[in-house]
Amino acid sequence: MRLPDIKPYLVTRRLIPENQEAPIHFISAAITPEQYFYRRNHFPYPVISEQSFLLSIGGEVKRPLTFHYQDLLRMPSKEMTVVLECSGNNRGHFRPRVYGEQWEGGAISQGVWRGAPLRDLLKLTGLHAASKEIVFEGHDYGKRTDLEGEFMFARSLPLEKALHPDTLIAYALNGKPIPYKQGYPLRLIVPQWYAMASVKWLRSITVIETHFNGPYQDIDYVYYPAKDSDAGKMPVTTIHVNSIIQQPLNWSVLTTGMHQLYGIAWTGTGFITNVEISIDGGERWEQAAIQKYPGNPYSWTFWSYIWAAPKKGEYTIMSRATDSIGFVQPPEARWNRKGYGYNAYSTVHVKVD
Amino acid sequence: MRLPDIKPYLVTRRLIPENQEAPIHFISAAITPEQYFYRRNHFPYPVISEQSFLLSIGGEVKRPLTFHYQDLLRMPSKEMTVVLECSGNNRGHFRPRVYGEQWEGGAISQGVWRGAPLRDLLKLTGLHAASKEIVFEGHDYGKRTDLEGEFMFARSLPLEKALHPDTLIAYALNGKPIPYKQGYPLRLIVPQWYAMASVKWLRSITVIETHFNGPYQDIDYVYYPAKDSDAGKMPVTTIHVNSIIQQPLNWSVLTTGMHQLYGIAWTGTGFITNVEISIDGGERWEQAAIQKYPGNPYSWTFWSYIWAAPKKGEYTIMSRATDSIGFVQPPEARWNRKGYGYNAYSTVHVKVD
Structure with a gap:
């Protein structure tokens, strides 16, 4: 078949x-x-x-x-x-x-x-x-x-x-x-x-x-920081340092035991030097393994992190990338009226069942 | 070409x-x-x-x-x-x-x-x-x-x-x-x-x-109304009266002038008798045109509503269906721990530009 x-x-x-x-x-x-x-x-x-x-x-x-x-x-x-x-x-x-x-x-x-x-x-x-x-x-x-x-x-x-x-x-x-x-x-x-x-x-x-x-x-393609005026407008240019948790999925249910968390990170200013993972909603951070795509300064970087889900409960997993210029993903993206350049921590809620 | x-x-x-x-x-x-x-x-x-x-x-x-x-x-x-x-x-x-x-x-x-x-x-x-x-x-x-x-x-x-x-x-x-x-x-x-x-x-x-x-x-497939106990559990059975706004899309930007809002409505208890539309976030409601799929009691019903977007601004559009048993979509769905049976008003935010 x-x-x-x-x-x-x-x-x-x-x-x-x-x-x-x-x-x-x-x-x-x-x-x-x-x-x-x-x-x-x-x-x-x-x-x-x-x-x-x-x-x-x-x-x-x-x-x-x-x-x-x-x-x-x-x-x-x-x-x-x-x-x-x-x-x-x-x-x-x-x-x-x-x-x-x-x-x-x-x-x-x-x-x-x-x-x-x-x-x-x-x-x-x-x-x-x-x-x-x-x-x-x-x-x-x-x-x-x-x-x-x-x-x-x-x-x-x-x-x-x-x-x-x-x-x-x-x-x-x-x-x-x-x-x-x-x-x-x-x-x-x-x-x-x-x-x-x-x-x-x-x-x-x-x-x-x-x-x-x-x-x-x-x-x-202009950042307007204010809702009702154009004060402080700035053109959109370089890509902000960023990362995403591809797996696990947000609001998914996992078994206890080992899970591979993985995703990508990228930036328009330099190259990715570090990706950190938090399992507790941003209290403690640990380094993920990162794998640079070889031979090219403009490609994204793969990251992965093995998590031994310790016990039943709800967990908030976050990823945070840093680049070679020293830019770090912020906990909150800078709000702007047309919604450009979002780069807050990638956040995923999971339940271990 | x-x-x-x-x-x-x-x-x-x-x-x-x-x-x-x-x-x-x-x-x-x-x-x-x-x-x-x-x-x-x-x-x-x-x-x-x-x-x-x-x-x-x-x-x-x-x-x-x-x-x-x-x-x-x-x-x-x-x-x-x-x-x-x-x-x-x-x-x-x-x-x-x-x-x-x-x-x-x-x-x-x-x-x-x-x-x-x-x-x-x-x-x-x-x-x-x-x-x-x-x-x-x-x-x-x-x-x-x-x-x-x-x-x-x-x-x-x-x-x-x-x-x-x-x-x-x-x-x-x-x-x-x-x-x-x-x-x-x-x-x-x-x-x-x-x-x-x-x-x-x-x-x-x-x-x-x-x-x-x-x-x-x-x-x-059980409704659990409480987050931390099984009190009040009830089996999931019939489809709740419901509707969806298919167009326009949520958070979309429209021109001033005529727009056709449309979608579907359905229920597991009887048949759809009415679909109402609100443009002002639920204050006032008007009847949509409904078109029953012919000859069958279990099919969904199409609805449409012509809206003459009067002037620039932000609008909250809602749809609300009623069925022949008298069930009406509620403003809020009844929360339950596993997330079944959602049927709150369908809501779409648009900006007329």
Whole structure:
């Protein structure tokens, strides 16, 4: 008899446009398979045409150029394992609640991206001395609830991040052309930043001498610490140090005896140096074993911890990651009105029966 | 160009054993397609063999008999559209939280079941006068966290419910053999009761003169109103009157203007007579339009309500169903330690932007 096929699925947060998260508690592969890669869209999927294979670079450059997909394939390339995390990941865990897609912990995936460094393209176009930001526009566009009209998805990077040798114009994921839903044919990949920066279906790059203020730069993807004013607003940029307990599941019932707790940890500032586990709701902490994914600074780190559940009762298990810059996950995430950058301890309640 | 395939998936609550809920907010078909039918298992899937096609009826009967699957196909049959709802549906919404699978609203599905009425089989075996309950055993078995040893999944029905003409030994779902994960080849179908009563992979039926006290009868599927004692325990039986707002989604952002709110309502006691909607958190209620699924007393009822979102702001939308017996959804579900029978108002928070 054929064994039954039991597998997890993406978790649907919205269908129009498609927003689905990875079943993060049920996948342990280092490289997220395509069918479990989270999908985050502001708009309907764009139509792919011959135009989609062209990438124009213009604005404050010395020699505006248009690259064809084939040109990029012929350039020197880099391959990097990169965590992509939606800045709204875990939005559903903020208290007070915030509006927007109620992501739990699965708006995160890891893949091997290959592409040409953006800086190599910009060497060919040249930059004017007063250049300040670079704007990246995708082929996807549509309406917003708060403004009239239609908008392209467009984001900018400061010059320094754009010129980092690991900021890529990617054309491959996991050794194959980028899947359509992940930005085929060309996607900007910005390691260490939340993934709104990694613009999908990339169509144009424009160098500007001012600050870009499109709505996906200056309205969304901004931390607003106050509920009713814009005081203290700050752009969303690097990924906060973070971890998740993948197993055991929250509110699950376990037998007494040995259990392996495990999960992942990641950061946009340096690399993970430590993951600690508490079994008693944060009173005492012990070190987990950590296993860095080899040879790459932008990948997540696996952690595990063997717990000999001593006796019946209720337990609150927490994980807390530290990175090489010294950032540590906080007990409470910094609340902000649009719900970005959540990184409080991962917490799981279990009952030993 | 082929349009992108965008579809919802089952929501994984646990994989070993498989427990996945329907993406209830994203399906509006009256008959739940097989790939979206929720899956609730206590144990690994049983192996199907020739034995699986035999159904024995014994215990306090006059003539113990074994029926073959083919015998059942030849008997007079009934076809009924039935809501199956896990008694733990919405367990994740209880406050204080309770342990167990954290079902949200999707542990519910509707299908067209065909089978032979159990009472016709029992006419052939006869019953002794002192018969009190009938025990149904499935082929699935395994361990529990709280007791040593292995257990079959077994449940009993009082004689009156077992002899109801609509209690079926089903062999078909939606015009085809029952899918393996839904109990192939034979499943007991008990309309109006929570679905733990509808035993999958049915292997034996035993008439007894006492009360059956297996762990899935007397430990699980019991309402325990107190956290730390068993005082006031009551068996889980009929489905509570209930409704769900499928759209809009909780914590979503809407434009001003017209929106269709819609969902389903169902009950195990009679049929749905009214669904009311509140936009202001339960202060004022208005009637929704309801559309009974034709010709069947055990199916769910669709409801819809057109809302002209008047102005920007935050709104708390609620639905409340009433059935023909007079039961009304309560504002708060009756808390119980194992989290069964949740049926508080369905509540959705939206922001009009």
